[in-house]
Amino acid sequence: MRAVSIIGVGCTRFGERWDSSLRDLVVETGIAAIEDAGVTGETIDALYVGNMSGGRFVEQEHIGALIADYAGLSSLHIPSTRVEAACASGGLALREAFLAVASGYADIVIAAGVEKMTDVSSGVAADALAAAADREWECFFGATFPALYAMIARLHMRKYGTTREQLAQVAVKNHHHGHMNPIAQYHTEISVEDVMNSPLVADPLRVLDCSPITDGAAAVVLAPSEIASRYSDTPIRILASAQASDSLALHDRRDITTLDSTVHAAKRAFSQARLTPEEIDVAEVHDCFTIGEILAIEDLGFFPKGEGGIATEEGRTSIGGDVAVNTSGGLKACGHPVGATGIKQACEIVLQLRGEAGKRQVDEAEIGLTHNVGGSGGTALVHILSR
Amino acid sequence: MIGTHCKSCGEYYFPPRTLCPNCRRTGQMEEHKFRGTGTVITYTTIYSATEDFERLTPYNLAIIQLDEGPKLTGQVVCSPENMKIGMRVRPVFRILGKEGERGIIYYGTKFAPAEDAP
Ligand SMILES: [Zn+2]
Numbered sequence: 001m002r003a004v005s006i007i008g009v010g011c012t013r014f015g016e017r018w019d020s021s022l023r024d025l026v027v028e029t030g031i032a033a034i035e036d037a038g039v040t041g042e043t044i045d046a047l048y049v050g051n052m053s054g055g056r057f058v059e060q061e062h063i064g065a066l067i068a069d070y071a072g073l074s075s076l077h078i079p080s081t082r083v084e085a086a087c088a089s090g091g092l093a094l095r096e097a098f099l100a101v102a103s104g105y106a107d108i109v110i111a112a113g114v115e116k117m118t119d120v121s122s123g124v125a126a127d128a129l130a131a132a133a134d135r136e137w138e139c140f141f142g143a144t145f146p147a148l149y150a151m152i153a154r155l156h157m158r159k160y161g162t163t164r165e166q167l168a169q170v171a172v173k174n175h176h177h178g179h180m181n182p183i184a185q186y187h188t189e190i191s192v193e194d195v196m197n198s199p200l201v202a203d204p205l206r207v208l209d210c211s212p213i214t215d216g217a218a219a220v221v222l223a224p225s226e227i228a229s230r231y232s233d234t235p236i237r238i239l240a241s242a243q244a245s246d247s248l249a250l251h252d253r254r255d256i257t258t259l260d261s262t263v264h265a266a267k268r269a270f271s272q273a274r275l276t277p278e279e280i281d282v283a284e285v286h287d288c289f290t291i292g293e294i295l296a297i298e299d300l301g302f303f304p305k306g307e308g309g310i311a312t313e314e315g316r317t318s319i320g321g322d323v324a325v326n327t328s329g330g331l332k333a334c335g336h337p338v339g340a341t342g343i344k345q346a347c348e349i350v351l352q353l354r355g356e357a358g359k360r361q362v363d364e365a366e367i368g369l370t371h372n373v374g375g376s377g378g379t380a381l382v383h384i385l386s387r
Numbered sequence: 388m389i390g391t392h393c394k395s396c397g398e399y400y401f402p403p404r405t406l407c408p409n410c411r412r413t414g415q416m417e418e419h420k421f422r423g424t425g426t427v428i429t430y431t432t433i434y435s436a437t438e439d440f441e442r443l444t445p446y447n448l449a450i451i452q453l454d455e456g457p458k459l460t461g462q463v464v465c466s467p468e469n470m471k472i473g474m475r476v477r478p479v480f481r482i483l484g485k486e487g488e489r490g491i492i493y494y495g496t497k498f499a500p501a502e503d504a505p
Contacts, residue, residue, distance in 0.1 A: 123438040130437055137402060138460050141495070142433065142440045142484065147448050150431035158429075158472055202448075203432040203467070251450045251458040256429060 003225035004101045005235035006385070008037020009347040010219045014335035015185040017215035022058050022116040023070045025217035029112065030071035033219035037108075038231045041073055045106035047080040048096045050089030050113035051339035056128035058116050067112060086132030087288060089113060090342025091243075091372030091381030094220065098241045098383075101222050113340035114217035125213050129338070132375040134249040146210055146289065148250050148376045150202035153291035156257045157204070160306030162294060164204055168195035169312050170290040171208050171332055177319065178329020180360040181348075185214055185335030195290075209290040214335030218343035220350070234354045239275070239367075240384040242268035250376045261380035262299040262371065269369075269382040270301070277301035280323050280384075281365040282352045284345035286373035287330040293317075296371055297325060300382070324362040327352060342372035342381060353387045388478060388496060390457065392419035399455040423478030424501065425453040432467040439484045451476060451498060462497045469500065477501035 010032025012025050020028070034041070051063045060066065068080035085092040090113030097111035117125055130139045133148060156162050172192055178184040190208060198207040221231075228235035244264035247253055254260055270276060277300060285300065287293035294308035302323050303311045311317060317325035328334040328348040331341060349368035351357045365387075372381045390401035394415040398407065401421055407414030430449035433440070440446070447463040447470050462483075463476055476498035483495040 123441070127437045127439075139437075140483070141461050141497075142436065142443065142446060142448055143460055144433060144436055144440075146435070147431045147433050151429040151448070151450055154431060155429035155472070200432075200434045202434065205431075249460065251428075251460050256450060 001102045004238045005225040005228035006220050007223045007232040008033045008221035009350045011347045012217045013183045014216035016118045026070050029217040029219045037221035043108045047110045048093040049082050050093035052089045053128045085379040086374035087338045088372045088374030088379045089339040095241045109222045112219035113343035115337035115339040116215050117213045147202040149289040150205040162309035166309035166313050167290040168192040170293045174326050174330040174332040178333025184329040186333045211288045211331035211336035214337040216337035216340045218340045236350045237386045239386050240269040240272035242382045248378045259377035261377050265380045265382040266300045273384040280369045282324045282362045283369040285371040327360045345370035349385050388421040388423050391416045401457040425451040427474045430470050465500050475501045
């Protein structure tokens with residue numbers, strides 16, 4: 001296996017991009033990443049793209065070829081592959097690209113992610129997203145994604161004493177981080193009271209506990225580390241790439257309040273990187289709902305099980321804390337175009353490790369982590385990056 | 388409520404499985420009719436649902452552990468204030484939802500409080 005580095009990143013502005021089609025978003029992000037990497041089209045060996053549900057959101061499948069085409073690469077006939085793991089599709093595209101380079105099969109590879117979600121009604125969007133749960137044994141009985149995470153939240157509160165306010169503090173922190181991120185969907189700060197007074201979606205979760213419906217795309221360019229300095233003055237090493245799975249339905253899990261897929265992906269990643277969770281300076285984790293971030297910071301090993309809520313309350317996950325979590329604003333404030341999220345997470349960590357994160361820069365950030373979850377935890381991906 | 392029971396290791400499965408994950412090829416599966424009584428592990432009340440369920444809101448959804456062991460997701464018919472972790476429930480046959488504009492109604496198992504269920 002060869003060492004692999006990220007030599008370029010590009011990310012569109014996230015939000016309701018009514019003026020841009022899925023193709024436009026791909027072009028915007030592709031050009032940005034390719035320019036940032038300083039590569040030419042002819043040097044690109046392969047392309048992987050994460051996309052959850054082009055079929056449902058814009059009635060377009062075959063996203064692999066479409067992306068290659070609109071990125072201006074169709075005349076080069078490179079292999080272009082769409083991968084899907086629900087909300088973890090982007091993280092999976094990054095891993096597939098990493099494996100292609102690490103194995104020696106390809107040199108310059110692009111990992112991209114895209115989702116255009118706002119062309120359909122919120123009901124259709126909710127149903128498309130619900131397809132990541134177990135249709136037959138969860139959705140058929142009326143389950144929604146917020147409902148699944150609400151059931152996790154309620155049991156976490158009961159077992160560990162996590163408070164409703166602590167959940168709100170995740171959203172408050174991520175909006176604070178997001179308001180310093182130019183590409184974020186929301187640039188508004190919110191208070192604990194704002195979260196507590198927002199309408200109930202699935203008790204105890206409220207509107208401001210939930211990540212929004214978002215349009216956006218992101219791309220990173222990978223190269224073997226041995227030639228990365230040809231293209232970039234600040235190549236970022238991928239020290240680990242790990243993936244794990246679990247039962248599709250939440251009710252079949254060993255423990256409802258732990259995402260074992262996260263636990264196992266993290267264990268594998270830390271062992272590959274020969275690092276411990278204490279050594280991570282900055283992390284992008286999967287906060288599709290506020291409880292999701294509490295689970296993540298526990299299951300990744302940043303804090304003991306059950307102490308994610310109090311750690312958040314004490315500011316240990318804010319910029320300047322033990323580990324800066326979701327400096328981009330996370331899925332909550334930066335937005336969650338599902339197929340693009342895992343790649344946007346990598347873009348944010350690369351900016352942090354290069355020292356290019358502007359107002360939200362974490363001092364002396366050297367090692368970063370990304371954590372991307374599919375569904376209620378059926379898939380999890382963890383990547384560890386280093387300056 | 389029909390599931391399966393593995394005669395080799397004694398595990399019960401709902402929904403039914405043809406292969407026992409514990410025993411794989413050495414498993415011996417037989418059909419098992421569940422009593423349907425169980426305990427609420429966790430729950431939520433849904434205020435915003437997908438289109439098929441919107442007219443039922445607010446409704447309670449729970450993860451229920453059947454007395455034989457398997458867990459499942461189902462609706463509990465009672466007022467939200469009366470929902471509790473650890474409450475006993477029993478199965479009832481009810482309208483589950485309505486599909487699309489034409490309104491095809493489908494039925495299935497929901498649960499109701501059963502403090503007296505053994
Ligand atoms: Zn068995």
